[in-house]
Amino acid sequence: MPGGAWTLHQVRHSALTHAAEDGANTSTLLAYSGHTSVASLARYASVFPEALVHWQEGRDPATRRR
Secondary structure (H helix, E strand, O other): OOOOOOOHHHHHHHHHHHHOOOOHHHHHHHHHHOOOHHHHHOOOOOOHHHHHHHHHHHOOOHHHHH
């Protein structure tokens, strides 16, 4: 983080976000995080728009043929 070290909370948020961006499903993310509700998980796992586009392109049959 700019100007300082990462906190444990920031590392946890980052790990869950990367897992979500790598395609982990909701059940996996809930187990990984220890959360029991999707609402609380959503505060930690925020997928960046670029990662969503990349994920969608990988599943689009027209894109995969190129």
